Amino acid sequence: MTTRIGLIGAGRIGAMHAEHLAALADDGVDLIIADVDAARAAEVAEPLGAAAVADVDALFAEQPDGVVIAVGTGGHAPLILRAVEASIPVFCEKPVAETVEAALPVLEAVEAAGAQVQIGHQRRLDPGHCEARRAVQAGELGWLHTLRAITADMTPPPVEFLATSGGLFRDCSVHDFDTLQWITGRRIVEVCARGSNRGDPAIGAVGDVDTAHALVTLDDGTVATVSATRYNGAGHDVRLELQGSAASLQVGLDDSYAGRSAEAGAAFPAGPVHRTFHERFAAAYREEMRTFVAVVRGEQDSPCTPAEAVDASRVADAAQRALETGRTEPVRR
Ligand SMILES: NC(=O)c1ccc[n+]([C@@H]2O[C@H](COP(=O)([O-])OP(=O)(O)OC[C@H]3O[C@@H](n4cnc5c(N)ncnc54)[C@H](O)[C@@H]3O)[C@@H](O)[C@H]2O)c1
Structure with missing residues (x-):
């Protein structure tokens, strides 16, 4: 055919x-x-x-x-x-x-x-995220008490792009908001957020932050953190840690992990690290x-x-509002 x-x-x-x-x-x-x-x-x-x-x-x-x-x-x-x-x-x-x-x-x-x-x-087609969804939905982790999502670029994209990107949460963390909802089958209902600008001042000048953290609450009361940065010098790092009453699971924790262990004698990770999202998600x-x-x-x-993708954008909008107001913001649906 x-x-x-x-x-x-x-x-x-x-x-x-x-x-x-x-x-x-x-x-x-x-x-x-x-x-x-x-x-x-x-x-x-x-x-x-x-x-x-x-x-x-x-x-x-x-x-x-x-x-x-x-x-x-x-x-x-x-x-x-x-x-x-x-x-x-x-x-x-x-x-x-x-x-x-x-x-x-x-x-x-x-x-x-x-x-x-x-x-x-x-990420919905990424083998690690798919395995996390299967394990959560099969109940293998028990009930989830903590979720930690990280999206870290090595270097910022051009500032002209950042000026039109809608901000770090809409550009990067929208993927984390989507996967948190897709994996757990729950909806994020409110967000609080903080950000910082310690890199190129041009990023702040176009109204964006180079690093930000959101604390999000799911509709069953579970709390998750979502972190993003443009300056992860160690490599491109996308991970999701899921901790439950019965077991824990981490997406993206393999030998390409962009960091090193502080423990003496630890051989992990063997490397090499990913440098871009193209490399990290090649299979996906x-x-x-x-x-x-x-x-x-x-x-x-x-x-x-599109309805699911727009729902993740609604969470990103709430995160951006929370960053701007300093308050906890509901997700408007
Ligand atoms: N899923 C992901 O991980 C991911 C990663 C990067 C970018 N994106 C998305 O992909 C989109 C493209 O990003 P990019 O970095 O490849 O941009 P880009 O600027 O490198 O490429 C866009 C291309 O589209 C062409 N173009 C623009 N308007 C057009 C039109 N109306 N008709 C025909 N061609 C047109 C441009 O000439 C250019 O070649 C963005 O919306 C971005 O959010 C998604």
């Missing part, structure tokens, strides 16, 4: 998705790429043996079986709506839109059409595209619906 996938946006993450889709050629996947920068689309397509078209209109004219949207955040909502109107299943990078309000028409259209739309919360990103092709073929449902 040939499945024609149109990729829109061949930038940082789009080029990676293109590689993963091209690797599925033997499984019948044909790739067509478009970008506002047509030369960029051709540059990414050529070494992969994929087709490049002149622009987004030309890509939709090809009537692909599925569309992958990897343009900047402002372009997500209009392109999702366009694909849904054309009855084409969609994968779109997170977030659904620049704000929760801007995402609401997308949620309505997706629901009205009964469309299959997958949002790029790749590959699985994300394989899963989307299965969604397009009608073999499974979307593993992350």
